[in-house]
Amino acid sequence: MTALDTRPSGLVTDTPAPGGTTLPPPVPPGSPEEPRRGLTTLRAGDLFALLGSAAAALALTYVLFVQLLPLDGTLGFVVVAYLLFLGVYALLVSLDEDGPAIRDKVAAVAVHGLALLMGIGLVFVVSFTILRGLEALPYPNFYTADMRDAGPLQGLDAGGMLHGLIGTLIMISIALAITIPLGVVCAVFLSELPGRLSRLVRTICEAMTALPSIVAGLFIYATWIIALGFDQSGFAAGLAITVMMLPIVIRAADVVLRLVPGTLKEASYAVGASQWRTVWHVTLPTARSGLTTSVILGTARGIGETSPVLLTAGFTAAVNLDPFHEPMVSMPLLVFDLVRYPQPDMVARGFGTAAALMLLVLLLFGVGRALGGRGPGQLSRRQQHRRVLASRHDAERFRRYEAARPAAVSQEGHDR
Amino acid sequence: MSTTTTRVEPTSEVAEDAPRALRAATGRSDRIFRGVSRGGGIAVLAIMSLIGVFLTYRALLALREAGWSFVTTESWEPDAGEFGIAAVLVGTILIALVAISLAVPLAIGTALYISEYAPARIKPTLISMVDLMAAVPSVVYGLWGAFFLQWNVLGLSRWISTWFGWIPFLSVEGTDPRDPLATETVYTASTFIAGIVVAMMVTPIACSVMREVFSQAPAGEREGAYALGATKWGMIRSVVLPYGKGGMIGGTMLGLGRALGETIGVYMVISPIFVIQPRILESGASSVSSLIALRFGEASDFHLSALMAAGLALFLMTLVVNFAASSIIARSRSGAVSDA
Incomplete structure (x- = not known):
């Protein structure tokens, strides 16, 4: 059932005047005001399906890792949880949607997941380096000294980069x-x-x-x-x-x-x-x-x-x-x-x-x-401003030049 | 001035009208400009071709000595006359393949997310974040690989080798996966770990090429797909992905080119060996570039020539991959005029 089927038939006149404009019929006074319709494409059910399958996937993975299978490792946990999440989500969506809609939803979740994975990975690489580097960064000699006099056993208060x-x-x-x-x-x-x-x-x-x-x-x-x-x-x-x-x-x-x-x-x-x-x-x-x-x-x-x-x-x-x-x-x-x-x-x-x-x-x-x-x-705003000023200056220069030119010269110019 | 038109009658005596040479009067400054810019172009061309010429020239000494065995020998003992790139070349290709098979799904997913799903507000931020990631120094990725990934991926490695060990290249020798006390060091410094590090490096590069192509998919065709009732994923499958095929292949090849040539990130992770080692989860891997970085310091003249030969092989390999990538990108429909 789509939105078209539910539309009250009185809203649109069936036979528009040739060449004229079709108008909705006038609203009789006293009729209840039409509620504003939401245009958002996100439904509460979708959100529940997402949260529900995330919770189910986490719980299932926990059971698998702790009780049933000889598995360990954080990375493995994440991988298994993600795959289970996709499966559970497809199952949940399939309860009230048909083929193309299921594929659409699962693909959307998979794409979001891949992008998130890449984002987390890259941010993690960068923040890992900065966090481990924080130990050396506060020492002022790190920026002002070289390693000439600092042996490997000396603390961070000697030597630098x-x-x-x-x-x-x-x-x-x-x-x-x-x-x-x-x-x-x-x-x-x-x-x-x-x-x-x-x-x-x-x-x-x-x-x-x-x-x-x-x-x-x-x-x-x-x-x-x-x-x-x-x-x-x-x-x-x-x-x-x-x-x-x-x-x-x-x-x-x-x-x-x-x-x-x-x-x-x-x-x-x-x-x-x-x-x-x-x-x-x-x-x-x-x-x-x-x-x-x-x-x-x-x-x-x-x-x-x-x-x-x-x-x-x-x-x-x-x-x-x-x-x-x-x-x-x-x-x-x-x-x-x-x-x-x-x-x-x-x-x-x-x-x-x-x-x-x-x-x-x-x-x-x-x-x-x-x-x-x-x-x-x-141009940026400032560049634009500078351009305008320069142009104004040029116009002024031309005007002064024109005014200062002796009449004879200008006459000669016209003759030629 | 008269307004009559005089018509030139064709006469038989006049010779046939030949096309005249068109000569534009170029001033001295223009001639100098053209000379200088052509000189710049030729200089760049010369530098780029000198790379190939000099590497070949320096490599000849070793290549003449080794002959065809250079491609088939596994060990690397140039001073004993026994050297070849079979092992390092296979190692390089294995690392690149692992990296690419991890990077391509990630890159496609991220590119699709940025071009199709992301809200318009954060799109520019995401695009410059991906570009920034492509500029992060490789030594940073190497640090991450050597100090973090190395020790945290062991569980995953062991899990894969335990359950998928029946696939030949996923098996691991020298340990029993069912023994809880078995040492985990057989899983460190493997092709798999180096591949993950390289994948982190090449994903942003592949992703930015793919995103560029995806976002160029014609709006008219997208709307047509929606008008025929396609879901978003249906539209992506029937319009964006076919349109972006060239960019996807090209981006993958560009990433492959980078993965083949990566030095420091790989060098910091692997422990080099000089036998063909097809078991990607097991400790011991090798690549041409890390071989050069490793042996370069203590090399004699002849050894250096052998290293140059290895460098030449790497250079030719990346050149072929890159040429293929750029011709595929150029030949794809991307950038073609469409009546959107």
């Missing part, structure tokens, strides 16, 4: 100094000069976005360190991170540049601007926020990579400010090294460094999102 932090910042600066110009130029090439070459470059870049990071490290090791004979250093690690980041940044920037409206570029060409002027004054400023986002997201990936640094930077326990000589260490590599010690304090330092690294990535990500939340050409 300063050398990793500085190393990471130096390496990522080197990588960015190469990636930003080269990546943006290459992305401009892909979008402005279409042809066989740019198609080839785009294909290669797309395939390289998932280049195993250890292969990027091996490549720099084979070229920079073996073939050219340089030492392991921060600069080599920066190069390895560059090789890894470059395709990621190019691909994201290419997508952003292709989103710039063609009408803007055509307007620029129509007033006689050259291609170079159009790119510099129209395309790049329009895509600026998107380009910033793509670079920042690439940075977030590059900052957390361990294996290219492992092969190319060596390892040191002291702060090293010179990227060209002597080994340097980065935060992920420091984490990797610290947690392999058997001493709990060293492991705590490792977790603290990992938490700090993750906060750094989180910060970068937040900045990237805040800058790049809008599409090309969309």
Whole structure:
């Protein structure tokens, strides 16, 4: 039975006037007011079925685990409980629904469950690291000291991760100094000069976005360190991170540049601007926020990579400010090294460094999102205001210029 | 000005009108701009192809020595002349398969939830959360795997091997599951655990590709399905999933590419062995990238060349997977014009 069958037949006139509007018949005065109907799709019965099957599944799993079967382990409990929940829920729903509705409800619950599982898993991974790291984070020397004078047996009030932090910042600066110009130029090439070459470059870049990071490290090791004979250093690690980041940044920037409206570029060409002027004054400023986002997201990936640094930077326990000589260490590599010690304090330092690294990535990500939340050409309120002011200023300038122009010059201009 | 039109009469003496070359006058700045940007493109192309060339060049020494036995030998003793990637390659593929078979249902479920079920208010938050998860450093996932998962998944491992041990790859040797005092260490550092860690890493990547494609399913077709009386799940099965098939396969392949190349997360969890070990729940696993990270420090010249050869094999494998992924994504209907 559907809503259509229950509708009182008097509400709609059966034969509408040709071309006219069908109106509901006037409500006779004194008749009771029609109650407002709820539009929500959630019924109380659905909720009861959900809660009931959850309770039944928990109880059943408890009985199975404690009384009947030789099972244990938290994960196993969750898995079994979830499967039982799906089964019981399907059974409950089947009591008063037919085939398609049962499948719909069970699928909805299964999808919600999978999403919840993934959400819990990921939040758990992050909070596990931060919680274990909390032990080391409150010590001020953790941010201001390196591990030069701190042995593995010393407490957390000695030593810190300063050398990793500085190393990471130096390496990522080197990588960015190469990636930003080269990546943006290459992305401009892909979008402005279409042809066989740019198609080839785009294909290669797309395939390289998932280049195993250890292969990027091996490549720099084979070229920079073996073939050219340089030492392991921060600069080599920066190069390895560059090789890894470059395709990621190019691909994201290419997508952003292709989103710039063609009408803007055509307007620029129509007033006689050259291609170079159009790119510099129209395309790049329009895509600026998107380009910033793509670079920042690439940075977030590059900052957390361990294996290219492992092969190319060596390892040191002291702060090293010179990227060209002597080994340097980065935060992920420091984490990797610290947690392999058997001493709990060293492991705590490792977790603290990992938490700090993750906060750094989180910060970068937040900045990237805040800058790049809008599409090309969309302005924030303040940008819009500035644009209006600039335009007003220009109009004023034109007016003054026009007024100050000697009559003769303007006359001459008209004659020509 | 006269308004008469003069018509040019075709004469037989005039040669046939040939297409003229179109020449646009480009200024100096434009020529420089084109030169610079083409140079940038070629530089990137050169760097990317140099990776393959240099790895091959460095690997030749070892490859010439080993010949075809490089693909069939299991042990890794380059200085004794006995080395090959059979074991590590199988290990890598096993870890990637475990990761993918866990990650794909999770990724599809999450992508469907975000694009179809989630309230519109929290959708942008969920999307940036998934993207953020893709940017979490792999060493963090490795920490979680080594310090938490390793010790909490043992019960599940033992349960699976007890009840499904008759399936060959789920059996475990060296312990009796029915003995309550049996040691649990045979279940640690296994392919299964490494696979779970890698699955956590690749799920966000696969999920964001799939969500993108699902949300592009044409609104006209969705409404058509509803108009024919489909339930939400009916609509998803008949419109969203067929439309997103290319994206689902492509996202899976991208995740597979990442899973094959993952280094640190795997290295922190497994205890490397150099025999083909198909029992995924049992301790001992291996992967090409963790082999490189492990042996790289103490390597001699020849050993290094062998490691380069292993890296080359990994590189070629991920390249093939990635090319397949991007061509499948490009060829799917996603992005095609629809009259929604």
